Amino acid sequence: xxxxxxxxxxxxxxxxxxxxxxxxxxxxxxxxxxxxxxxxxxxxxxxxxxxxxxxxxxxxxxxxxxxxxxxxxxxxxxxxxxxxxxxxxxxxxxxxxxxxxxxxxxxxxxxxxx
Numbered sequence: 001x002x003x004x005x006x007x008x009x010x011x012x013x014x015x016x017x018x019x020x021x022x023x024x025x026x027x028x029x030x031x032x033x034x035x036x037x038x039x040x041x042x043x044x045x046x047x048x049x050x051x052x053x054x055x056x057x058x059x060x061x062x063x064x065x066x067x068x069x070x071x072x073x074x075x076x077x078x079x080x081x082x083x084x085x086x087x088x089x090x091x092x093x094x095x096x097x098x099x100x101x102x103x104x105x106x107x108x109x110x111x112x113x114x
Contacts, residue, residue: 007040010111013084020049022086022111027055033066033106035086052077054101059094067094067101078102086111 005012010021020037023045027034035052038045054069061067066087068078081087081104090102 007043007045012040015049015080018049021045023048024110029055030057032061035066035106050074050077052081056094056096056101059096059103061103062105064106065091065103066106067103070102071099078104 007021012019012021014020015037018037019040021040023036023038025034025036026032032055033053034055037049037052039047039049050073052068052074053066056067059067068074068081068087068090070078078087078090082089085107087104087106090104092103093100094103095101
């Protein structure tokens with residue numbers, strides 16, 4: 001039932017026990033894709049639940065690639081994004097600040113339902 005629910009034209013998904021929608025924007029520094037999960041309450045987007053990506057300006061990446069934040073509150077994020085069909089399996093890893101960061105292909109341009 002939840003897969004058919006939309007908010008602002010975006011598909012509502014469950015992240016843990018929270019209903020969320022994907023929010024796409026661009027990092028100001030270099031224009032790369034920033035992906036966030038926004039909570040949904042009473043049929044509207046309310047507040048950020050998680051920032052799914054991390055900006056790595058010094059790391060070469062293709063236009064359709066995103067670096068997924070997988071530490072602290074984002075443990076499990078990569079698997080969830082893959083299960084939801086948002087990103088591919090990691091294409092390579094970037095090493096930054098002592099962490100290997102998975103770099104994946106973004107499989108959808110935005111989350112609008114047609």
